Amino acid sequence: MGSFFSTPYRLFKTFNPPYTPPLPSSKPIRFGVLGAAAIAPIAFISPAKNHAEAVVLAVAARDKGRAEVFAKKYGIPKAYGGKDGYQDMLNDPEIDAVYNPLPNGLHFEWTMKALAAGKHVLLEKPSADTADETRQMYEYAERRGLVLLEAFHYRFHPAIQRVKAIVDSGELGAIKSLEARLALPRGPMKDNDIRFDLSLGGGALMDMGCYTMNCIRYLSGGNPTSIIHASAEQHVPSSNDASLRAAAVNVDRSTTATFAIPAPSGSSDITATIFCDLSMPPTFGFIPKMPQVSAKVVCEGGEVELFNFPLPTFYHSLTVRKRVAGGRVEKRVEKVYTFGGANGSEGATPKGEVWWTTYRYQLEAFIDKLKGRTPQTWLDKEDAVSNIEWIEKVYKETGLGSRPKSTYVPEALS
Numbered sequence: 001m002g003s004f005f006s007t008p009y010r011l012f013k014t015f016n017p018p019y020t021p022p023l024p025s026s027k028p029i030r031f032g033v034l035g036a037a038a039i040a041p042i043a044f045i046s047p048a049k050n051h052a053e054a055v056v057l058a059v060a061a062r063d064k065g066r067a068e069v070f071a072k073k074y075g076i077p078k079a080y081g082g083k084d085g086y087q088d089m090l091n092d093p094e095i096d097a098v099y100n101p102l103p104n105g106l107h108f109e110w111t112m113k114a115l116a117a118g119k120h121v122l123l124e125k126p127s128a129d130t131a132d133e134t135r136q137m138y139e140y141a142e143r144r145g146l147v148l149l150e151a152f153h154y155r156f157h158p159a160i161q162r163v164k165a166i167v168d169s170g171e172l173g174a175i176k177s178l179e180a181r182l183a184l185p186r187g188p189m190k191d192n193d194i195r196f197d198l199s200l201g202g203g204a205l206m207d208m209g210c211y212t213m214n215c216i217r218y219l220s221g222g223n224p225t226s227i228i229h230a231s232a233e234q235h236v237p238s239s240n241d242a243s244l245r246a247a248a249v250n251v252d253r254s255t256t257a258t259f260a261i262p263a264p265s266g267s268s269d270i271t272a273t274i275f276c277d278l279s280m281p282p283t284f285g286f287i288p289k290m291p292q293v294s295a296k297v298v299c300e301g302g303e304v305e306l307f308n309f310p311l312p313t314f315y316h317s318l319t320v321r322k323r324v325a326g327g328r329v330e331k332r333v334e335k336v337y338t339f340g341g342a343n344g345s346e347g348a349t350p351k352g353e354v355w356w357t358t359y360r361y362q363l364e365a366f367i368d369k370l371k372g373r374t375p376q377t378w379l380d381k382e383d384a385v386s387n388i389e390w391i392e393k394v395y396k397e398t399g400l401g402s403r404p405k406s407t408y409v410p411e412a413l414s
Ligand SMILES: NC(=O)C1=CN([C@@H]2O[C@H](COP(=O)(O)OP(=O)(O)OC[C@H]3O[C@@H](n4cnc5c(N)ncnc54)[C@H](OP(=O)(O)O)[C@@H]3O)[C@@H](O)[C@H]2O)C=CC1
Pocket: 034, 035, 036, 037, 038, 039, 040, 043, 060, 061, 062, 063, 066, 101, 102, 103, 104, 106, 124, 125, 126, 151, 153, 194, 200, 207
Protein backbone atom coordinates (compact mmCIF):
# COMPACT_ATOMS: atom_id res chain seq x y z
CA MET A 1 0.00 0.00 0.00
CA GLY A 2 2.93 2.27 0.86
CA SER A 3 4.28 2.39 -2.67
CA PHE A 4 0.77 2.98 -4.04
CA PHE A 5 1.08 6.54 -2.72
CA SER A 6 4.84 6.93 -2.46
CA THR A 7 5.61 6.14 -6.12
CA PRO A 8 3.39 8.87 -7.64
CA TYR A 9 4.68 11.30 -4.98
CA ARG A 10 8.31 10.45 -5.78
CA LEU A 11 7.82 10.68 -9.54
CA PHE A 12 5.87 13.92 -9.31
CA LYS A 13 8.60 15.55 -7.23
CA THR A 14 11.34 14.08 -9.45
CA PHE A 15 9.84 15.79 -12.49
CA ASN A 16 8.76 18.92 -10.56
CA PRO A 17 11.48 19.57 -7.99
CA PRO A 18 10.68 22.63 -5.91
CA TYR A 19 12.52 25.79 -6.90
CA THR A 20 14.89 26.67 -4.09
CA PRO A 21 15.98 30.31 -4.27
CA PRO A 22 19.67 30.99 -3.69
CA LEU A 23 20.54 31.41 -0.03
CA PRO A 24 21.47 35.04 0.62
CA SER A 25 23.94 33.95 3.31
CA SER A 26 25.93 31.60 1.07
CA LYS A 27 27.52 32.97 -2.08
CA PRO A 28 25.87 30.76 -4.74
CA ILE A 29 27.99 29.11 -7.43
CA ARG A 30 27.13 30.77 -10.75
CA PHE A 31 27.09 28.24 -13.58
CA GLY A 32 27.31 28.48 -17.35
CA VAL A 33 26.14 25.67 -19.63
CA LEU A 34 28.27 24.88 -22.70
CA GLY A 35 25.81 24.00 -25.47
CA ALA A 36 22.03 23.79 -25.51
CA ALA A 37 22.38 20.02 -25.15
CA ALA A 38 19.40 17.67 -24.84
CA ILE A 39 20.67 16.27 -21.55
CA ALA A 40 21.31 19.64 -19.85
CA PRO A 41 17.79 20.26 -18.45
CA ILE A 42 17.42 16.93 -16.63
CA ALA A 43 21.06 16.37 -15.71
CA PHE A 44 21.93 19.85 -14.60
CA ILE A 45 19.42 22.71 -14.89
CA SER A 46 16.61 21.09 -12.94
CA PRO A 47 18.89 19.90 -10.10
CA ALA A 48 20.54 23.34 -9.97
CA LYS A 49 17.21 25.10 -9.58
CA ASN A 50 16.56 22.94 -6.57
CA HIS A 51 19.94 23.69 -4.96
CA ALA A 52 20.14 26.73 -2.70
CA GLU A 53 23.78 27.35 -3.58
CA ALA A 54 23.53 27.09 -7.38
CA VAL A 55 22.49 29.61 -9.99
CA VAL A 56 22.32 28.81 -13.71
CA LEU A 57 23.46 32.18 -14.99
CA ALA A 58 24.23 31.54 -18.65
CA VAL A 59 24.00 29.21 -21.59
CA ALA A 60 26.08 29.30 -24.76
CA ALA A 61 25.17 27.73 -28.08
CA ARG A 62 26.74 27.83 -31.52
CA ASP A 63 23.67 29.63 -32.74
CA LYS A 64 22.67 32.78 -30.83
CA GLY A 65 18.95 32.28 -31.51
CA ARG A 66 19.11 28.72 -30.19
CA ALA A 67 20.86 29.96 -27.05
CA GLU A 68 18.18 32.62 -26.52
CA VAL A 69 15.30 30.17 -26.97
CA PHE A 70 16.95 27.74 -24.56
CA ALA A 71 17.66 30.52 -22.04
CA LYS A 72 14.06 31.73 -22.17
CA LYS A 73 12.63 28.24 -21.82
CA TYR A 74 14.71 27.45 -18.71
CA GLY A 75 14.76 30.90 -17.13
CA ILE A 76 18.48 31.46 -17.67
CA PRO A 77 19.42 35.18 -17.53
CA LYS A 78 22.27 35.25 -20.08
CA ALA A 79 22.54 33.71 -23.55
CA TYR A 80 25.78 33.62 -25.51
CA GLY A 81 25.86 32.56 -29.15
CA GLY A 82 27.60 32.67 -32.46
CA LYS A 83 31.09 31.67 -33.54
CA ASP A 84 32.66 32.82 -30.26
CA GLY A 85 29.67 32.11 -28.02
CA TYR A 86 31.27 29.35 -25.98
CA GLN A 87 34.47 31.35 -25.40
CA ASP A 88 32.52 34.55 -24.64
CA MET A 89 30.68 32.71 -21.90
CA LEU A 90 33.95 31.37 -20.52
CA ASN A 91 35.30 34.93 -20.47
CA ASP A 92 32.34 36.10 -18.37
CA PRO A 93 33.80 37.01 -14.95
CA GLU A 94 30.44 36.36 -13.30
CA ILE A 95 30.63 32.64 -14.13
CA ASP A 96 32.29 30.45 -11.47
CA ALA A 97 31.75 27.00 -12.94
CA VAL A 98 30.75 25.32 -16.16
CA TYR A 99 28.63 22.29 -17.01
CA ASN A 100 30.10 20.67 -20.14
CA PRO A 101 27.62 18.41 -22.00
CA LEU A 102 29.24 18.76 -25.41
CA PRO A 103 29.83 15.68 -27.60
CA ASN A 104 32.62 13.50 -26.16
CA GLY A 105 35.09 14.54 -28.86
CA LEU A 106 34.80 18.18 -27.77
CA HIS A 107 35.13 17.56 -24.02
CA PHE A 108 38.90 17.97 -23.98
CA GLU A 109 39.03 21.25 -25.91
CA TRP A 110 36.26 23.00 -24.00
CA THR A 111 37.21 21.68 -20.60
CA MET A 112 40.78 22.88 -21.10
CA LYS A 113 39.47 26.28 -22.26
CA ALA A 114 37.12 26.49 -19.28
CA LEU A 115 39.94 25.64 -16.87
CA ALA A 116 42.18 28.20 -18.61
CA ALA A 117 39.43 30.76 -17.96
CA GLY A 118 39.50 29.84 -14.26
CA LYS A 119 36.20 27.93 -14.17
CA HIS A 120 35.48 24.72 -12.28
CA VAL A 121 34.02 22.03 -14.54
CA LEU A 122 31.28 19.45 -14.16
CA LEU A 123 32.10 17.34 -17.20
CA GLU A 124 29.81 14.83 -18.89
CA LYS A 125 31.01 11.27 -19.17
CA PRO A 126 33.26 9.96 -20.59
CA SER A 127 35.79 12.68 -19.76
CA ALA A 128 37.49 12.59 -23.16
CA ASP A 129 38.27 10.35 -26.10
CA THR A 130 41.60 9.20 -24.68
CA ALA A 131 43.26 8.50 -21.34
CA ASP A 132 46.07 10.87 -22.25
CA GLU A 133 43.66 13.80 -22.69
CA THR A 134 41.82 12.85 -19.52
CA ARG A 135 45.05 12.90 -17.53
CA GLN A 136 45.98 16.28 -19.02
CA MET A 137 42.65 17.82 -18.02
CA TYR A 138 42.89 16.61 -14.43
CA GLU A 139 46.52 17.65 -14.08
CA TYR A 140 45.73 21.10 -15.45
CA ALA A 141 42.77 21.46 -13.08
CA GLU A 142 45.01 20.48 -10.17
CA ARG A 143 47.67 23.00 -11.21
CA ARG A 144 45.03 25.73 -11.43
CA GLY A 145 43.39 24.75 -8.11
CA LEU A 146 40.08 24.08 -9.85
CA VAL A 147 37.53 21.32 -9.37
CA LEU A 148 36.92 18.90 -12.24
CA LEU A 149 34.39 16.10 -11.91
CA GLU A 150 33.48 13.42 -14.45
CA ALA A 151 29.68 13.19 -14.23
CA PHE A 152 29.16 9.50 -13.46
CA HIS A 153 25.96 10.51 -11.72
CA TYR A 154 24.77 6.98 -10.81
CA ARG A 155 27.70 6.66 -8.37
CA PHE A 156 26.25 9.41 -6.17
CA HIS A 157 22.93 7.62 -5.66
CA PRO A 158 22.37 5.48 -2.57
CA ALA A 159 21.04 2.49 -4.59
CA ILE A 160 24.34 1.57 -6.26
CA GLN A 161 26.17 2.38 -3.03
CA ARG A 162 23.91 -0.08 -1.22
CA VAL A 163 24.89 -2.79 -3.72
CA LYS A 164 28.55 -2.04 -3.06
CA ALA A 165 27.95 -2.10 0.72
CA ILE A 166 26.24 -5.51 0.50
CA VAL A 167 29.10 -6.93 -1.57
CA ASP A 168 31.77 -5.41 0.67
CA SER A 169 30.04 -6.57 3.87
CA GLY A 170 30.89 -10.16 2.97
CA GLU A 171 27.27 -11.21 3.55
CA LEU A 172 27.33 -13.11 0.24
CA GLY A 173 30.96 -14.25 0.41
CA ALA A 174 33.74 -13.48 -2.06
CA ILE A 175 32.88 -12.12 -5.52
CA LYS A 176 33.13 -14.67 -8.32
CA SER A 177 31.84 -12.67 -11.26
CA LEU A 178 29.92 -9.55 -12.16
CA GLU A 179 28.28 -7.97 -15.14
CA ALA A 180 26.85 -4.61 -16.15
CA ARG A 181 24.54 -4.24 -19.11
CA LEU A 182 23.16 -1.11 -20.76
CA ALA A 183 21.34 -1.51 -24.02
CA LEU A 184 18.48 0.21 -25.80
CA PRO A 185 16.22 -1.20 -28.50
CA ARG A 186 16.46 0.17 -32.02
CA GLY A 187 14.39 3.34 -32.35
CA PRO A 188 15.34 6.22 -30.05
CA MET A 189 18.88 6.67 -31.41
CA LYS A 190 18.75 8.21 -34.88
CA ASP A 191 21.55 7.76 -37.43
CA ASN A 192 22.55 11.42 -37.16
CA ASP A 193 23.04 11.20 -33.38
CA ILE A 194 26.40 12.40 -32.03
CA ARG A 195 26.85 8.83 -30.71
CA PHE A 196 27.19 7.51 -34.28
CA ASP A 197 29.90 9.97 -35.31
CA LEU A 198 33.47 8.84 -34.77
CA SER A 199 34.85 12.38 -35.05
CA LEU A 200 32.65 13.42 -32.08
CA GLY A 201 33.82 10.51 -29.92
CA GLY A 202 30.91 8.25 -30.80
CA GLY A 203 30.35 4.57 -30.14
CA ALA A 204 28.35 2.39 -27.78
CA LEU A 205 31.33 1.71 -25.56
CA MET A 206 32.01 5.45 -25.17
CA ASP A 207 28.36 6.25 -24.49
CA MET A 208 26.59 3.54 -22.48
CA GLY A 209 29.64 1.33 -22.22
CA CYS A 210 31.52 3.90 -20.16
CA TYR A 211 28.95 3.37 -17.38
CA THR A 212 29.25 -0.40 -17.56
CA MET A 213 33.05 -0.14 -17.43
CA ASN A 214 32.84 2.23 -14.50
CA CYS A 215 30.32 0.00 -12.74
CA ILE A 216 32.33 -3.23 -12.87
CA ARG A 217 35.40 -1.37 -11.64
CA TYR A 218 33.46 0.27 -8.82
CA LEU A 219 31.65 -2.84 -7.61
CA SER A 220 34.69 -5.11 -7.82
CA GLY A 221 36.88 -2.48 -6.19
CA GLY A 222 39.66 -2.93 -8.76
CA ASN A 223 40.86 -2.47 -12.28
CA PRO A 224 41.03 -5.29 -14.79
CA THR A 225 44.39 -6.88 -15.48
CA SER A 226 43.45 -8.39 -18.84
CA ILE A 227 40.74 -8.69 -21.46
CA ILE A 228 39.53 -12.27 -21.82
CA HIS A 229 37.31 -11.51 -24.78
CA ALA A 230 36.01 -8.45 -26.61
CA SER A 231 33.88 -8.03 -29.71
CA ALA A 232 31.88 -5.27 -31.33
CA GLU A 233 29.25 -4.79 -33.99
CA GLN A 234 29.70 -1.72 -36.13
CA HIS A 235 26.91 0.73 -36.68
CA VAL A 236 25.48 0.71 -40.19
CA PRO A 237 23.24 3.71 -40.91
CA SER A 238 19.86 2.71 -42.31
CA SER A 239 20.13 5.17 -45.21
CA ASN A 240 22.75 5.41 -47.94
CA ASP A 241 23.60 8.98 -46.96
CA ALA A 242 27.33 9.19 -47.66
CA SER A 243 28.14 11.58 -44.80
CA LEU A 244 26.33 9.40 -42.22
CA ARG A 245 28.16 6.34 -43.53
CA ALA A 246 31.52 8.11 -43.38
CA ALA A 247 30.85 9.35 -39.84
CA ALA A 248 29.96 5.83 -38.68
CA VAL A 249 33.16 4.11 -39.77
CA ASN A 250 34.68 2.33 -36.73
CA VAL A 251 31.69 3.31 -34.58
CA ASP A 252 30.42 0.39 -32.50
CA ARG A 253 26.67 -0.01 -32.29
CA SER A 254 27.32 -2.60 -29.62
CA THR A 255 30.27 -3.95 -27.68
CA THR A 256 30.73 -6.78 -25.24
CA ALA A 257 33.87 -7.55 -23.27
CA THR A 258 34.97 -9.84 -20.47
CA PHE A 259 37.83 -8.96 -18.15
CA ALA A 260 39.86 -10.58 -15.42
CA ILE A 261 39.98 -8.50 -12.23
CA PRO A 262 42.15 -9.57 -9.28
CA ALA A 263 40.05 -10.65 -6.27
CA PRO A 264 40.63 -8.47 -3.20
CA SER A 265 41.05 -11.62 -1.10
CA GLY A 266 43.83 -12.90 -3.36
CA SER A 267 41.82 -15.95 -4.46
CA SER A 268 41.14 -16.61 -8.15
CA ASP A 269 40.37 -13.69 -10.46
CA ILE A 270 36.92 -12.15 -10.73
CA THR A 271 35.38 -12.40 -14.19
CA ALA A 272 33.65 -9.17 -15.21
CA THR A 273 31.49 -8.71 -18.30
CA ILE A 274 30.10 -5.59 -19.90
CA PHE A 275 27.53 -5.28 -22.65
CA CYS A 276 26.30 -2.12 -24.30
CA ASP A 277 24.15 -1.51 -27.36
CA LEU A 278 22.80 1.77 -28.69
CA SER A 279 20.27 0.18 -31.00
CA MET A 280 19.47 -3.52 -30.46
CA PRO A 281 17.86 -5.00 -33.56
CA PRO A 282 14.38 -6.46 -33.03
CA THR A 283 14.04 -10.20 -32.43
CA PHE A 284 13.03 -12.00 -35.66
CA GLY A 285 13.25 -8.58 -37.29
CA PHE A 286 10.03 -7.27 -35.76
CA ILE A 287 9.74 -7.87 -31.96
CA PRO A 288 11.36 -4.90 -30.13
CA LYS A 289 13.85 -5.90 -27.46
CA MET A 290 13.47 -4.76 -23.85
CA PRO A 291 16.06 -2.25 -22.60
CA GLN A 292 18.83 -3.80 -20.50
CA VAL A 293 19.84 -1.69 -17.52
CA SER A 294 21.20 -4.02 -14.83
CA ALA A 295 24.27 -4.57 -12.73
CA LYS A 296 24.74 -7.96 -11.08
CA VAL A 297 27.36 -9.38 -8.74
CA VAL A 298 27.63 -13.15 -8.23
CA CYS A 299 29.34 -14.21 -5.03
CA GLU A 300 30.20 -17.56 -3.46
CA GLY A 301 27.12 -17.46 -1.24
CA GLY A 302 24.56 -15.69 -3.42
CA GLU A 303 24.08 -12.73 -5.71
CA VAL A 304 22.86 -9.15 -5.78
CA GLU A 305 21.34 -7.41 -8.76
CA LEU A 306 20.30 -3.80 -9.27
CA PHE A 307 17.80 -3.29 -12.04
CA ASN A 308 18.08 0.22 -13.49
CA PHE A 309 21.38 1.23 -11.96
CA PRO A 310 21.76 4.41 -14.09
CA LEU A 311 18.40 6.00 -13.23
CA PRO A 312 17.21 4.41 -9.96
CA THR A 313 15.02 7.32 -8.86
CA PHE A 314 12.43 6.57 -11.52
CA TYR A 315 12.28 2.89 -10.63
CA HIS A 316 14.69 0.30 -9.38
CA SER A 317 14.75 -3.08 -7.80
CA LEU A 318 17.67 -4.31 -5.71
CA THR A 319 17.36 -8.08 -5.36
CA VAL A 320 19.51 -10.18 -3.05
CA ARG A 321 19.49 -13.96 -3.40
CA LYS A 322 21.37 -15.65 -0.57
CA ARG A 323 22.07 -19.37 -0.16
CA VAL A 324 21.23 -20.50 3.36
CA ALA A 325 21.31 -23.78 5.28
CA GLY A 326 19.91 -26.77 3.40
CA GLY A 327 20.77 -25.21 0.02
CA ARG A 328 17.68 -22.98 0.13
CA VAL A 329 17.86 -19.55 -1.48
CA GLU A 330 16.45 -16.62 0.48
CA LYS A 331 15.35 -13.69 -1.66
CA ARG A 332 14.85 -10.13 -0.52
CA VAL A 333 14.10 -6.98 -2.49
CA GLU A 334 15.21 -3.55 -1.33
CA LYS A 335 14.34 -0.05 -2.48
CA VAL A 336 16.98 2.55 -1.73
CA TYR A 337 16.15 6.16 -2.54
CA THR A 338 17.98 7.90 0.29
CA PHE A 339 20.94 7.07 2.46
CA GLY A 340 18.96 6.89 5.68
CA GLY A 341 21.64 4.72 7.25
CA ALA A 342 20.91 1.94 4.71
CA ASN A 343 24.47 1.94 3.44
CA GLY A 344 25.79 1.41 6.93
CA SER A 345 27.14 4.95 7.07
CA GLU A 346 28.05 6.23 10.48
CA GLY A 347 27.59 9.72 11.82
CA ALA A 348 25.27 12.22 10.20
CA THR A 349 23.03 10.79 7.48
CA PRO A 350 24.04 12.22 4.11
CA LYS A 351 21.59 14.63 2.52
CA GLY A 352 18.89 13.49 0.09
CA GLU A 353 15.19 13.05 -0.63
CA VAL A 354 13.44 10.05 -2.16
CA TRP A 355 12.83 12.10 -5.29
CA TRP A 356 16.42 13.28 -5.73
CA THR A 357 17.76 12.07 -9.06
CA THR A 358 21.28 10.75 -9.48
CA TYR A 359 22.03 14.17 -10.99
CA ARG A 360 20.74 15.98 -7.92
CA TYR A 361 22.90 13.86 -5.62
CA GLN A 362 25.83 14.53 -7.94
CA LEU A 363 25.29 18.29 -7.87
CA GLU A 364 25.15 18.20 -4.07
CA ALA A 365 28.60 16.59 -4.05
CA PHE A 366 30.01 18.99 -6.65
CA ILE A 367 28.87 22.03 -4.69
CA ASP A 368 30.01 20.54 -1.38
CA LYS A 369 33.46 20.20 -2.95
CA LEU A 370 33.46 23.79 -4.23
CA LYS A 371 32.35 25.03 -0.83
CA GLY A 372 35.13 23.18 0.97
CA ARG A 373 32.78 20.62 2.54
CA THR A 374 33.37 16.86 2.28
CA PRO A 375 31.16 15.37 -0.45
CA GLN A 376 29.40 12.10 0.37
CA THR A 377 31.02 10.61 -2.77
CA TRP A 378 33.77 11.76 -5.10
CA LEU A 379 35.35 10.44 -8.29
CA ASP A 380 38.97 11.36 -8.82
CA LYS A 381 41.53 11.56 -11.60
CA GLU A 382 42.64 7.92 -11.24
CA ASP A 383 39.06 6.73 -11.61
CA ALA A 384 38.49 8.78 -14.77
CA VAL A 385 41.83 7.87 -16.34
CA SER A 386 41.50 4.12 -15.61
CA ASN A 387 38.00 4.03 -17.07
CA ILE A 388 38.95 5.48 -20.42
CA GLU A 389 42.23 3.51 -20.44
CA TRP A 390 40.25 0.26 -20.37
CA ILE A 391 37.76 1.58 -22.92
CA GLU A 392 40.69 2.28 -25.24
CA LYS A 393 42.09 -1.21 -24.62
CA VAL A 394 38.75 -2.76 -25.56
CA TYR A 395 38.56 -0.64 -28.72
CA LYS A 396 42.07 -1.84 -29.59
CA GLU A 397 41.05 -5.47 -29.01
CA THR A 398 37.92 -5.16 -31.16
CA GLY A 399 39.99 -3.63 -33.95
CA LEU A 400 38.04 -0.36 -34.03
CA GLY A 401 40.78 1.67 -32.38
CA SER A 402 40.56 4.63 -29.99
CA ARG A 403 38.33 7.56 -30.82
CA PRO A 404 40.38 10.34 -32.48
CA LYS A 405 42.43 12.57 -30.22
CA SER A 406 41.38 16.21 -30.22
CA THR A 407 43.27 18.42 -32.66
CA TYR A 408 43.08 21.25 -30.14
CA VAL A 409 46.44 22.18 -28.64
CA PRO A 410 45.90 23.99 -25.33
CA GLU A 411 47.93 27.13 -24.90
CA ALA A 412 48.87 25.87 -21.45
CA LEU A 413 50.57 22.85 -23.00
CA SER A 414 51.88 24.23 -26.30
N1 LIG B 1 24.57 12.08 -17.75
C1 LIG B 1 23.69 11.54 -18.58
O1 LIG B 1 22.74 10.89 -18.16
C2 LIG B 1 23.84 11.76 -20.02
C3 LIG B 1 25.01 12.24 -20.52
N2 LIG B 1 25.16 12.50 -21.83
C4 LIG B 1 26.42 13.04 -22.30
O2 LIG B 1 26.22 14.42 -22.59
C5 LIG B 1 26.86 14.81 -23.77
C6 LIG B 1 25.84 15.36 -24.76
O3 LIG B 1 24.82 14.45 -25.01
P1 LIG B 1 23.37 14.91 -25.55
O4 LIG B 1 22.83 16.00 -24.70
O5 LIG B 1 22.56 13.71 -25.70
O6 LIG B 1 23.77 15.45 -26.98
P2 LIG B 1 23.15 16.63 -27.88
O7 LIG B 1 23.45 16.23 -29.28
O8 LIG B 1 21.76 16.92 -27.51
O9 LIG B 1 23.97 17.88 -27.41
C7 LIG B 1 25.28 18.12 -27.72
C8 LIG B 1 25.49 19.62 -27.77
O10 LIG B 1 26.80 19.80 -28.25
C9 LIG B 1 26.86 20.97 -29.03
N3 LIG B 1 27.77 20.81 -30.14
C10 LIG B 1 28.87 21.54 -30.33
N4 LIG B 1 29.51 21.15 -31.43
C11 LIG B 1 28.78 20.16 -31.97
C12 LIG B 1 28.94 19.37 -33.13
N5 LIG B 1 29.96 19.53 -33.95
N6 LIG B 1 27.98 18.47 -33.38
C13 LIG B 1 26.95 18.29 -32.55
N7 LIG B 1 26.77 19.00 -31.42
C14 LIG B 1 27.67 19.93 -31.13
C15 LIG B 1 25.45 21.32 -29.43
O11 LIG B 1 25.30 22.55 -28.81
P3 LIG B 1 24.79 23.90 -29.48
O12 LIG B 1 23.57 24.13 -28.70
O13 LIG B 1 25.89 24.84 -29.26
O14 LIG B 1 24.50 23.66 -30.93
C16 LIG B 1 24.55 20.33 -28.74
O15 LIG B 1 23.54 20.96 -28.04
C17 LIG B 1 27.65 13.57 -24.21
O16 LIG B 1 28.93 13.63 -23.66
C18 LIG B 1 26.90 12.41 -23.59
O17 LIG B 1 27.73 11.30 -23.33
C19 LIG B 1 24.12 12.32 -22.68
C20 LIG B 1 22.92 11.84 -22.25
C21 LIG B 1 22.72 11.42 -20.89
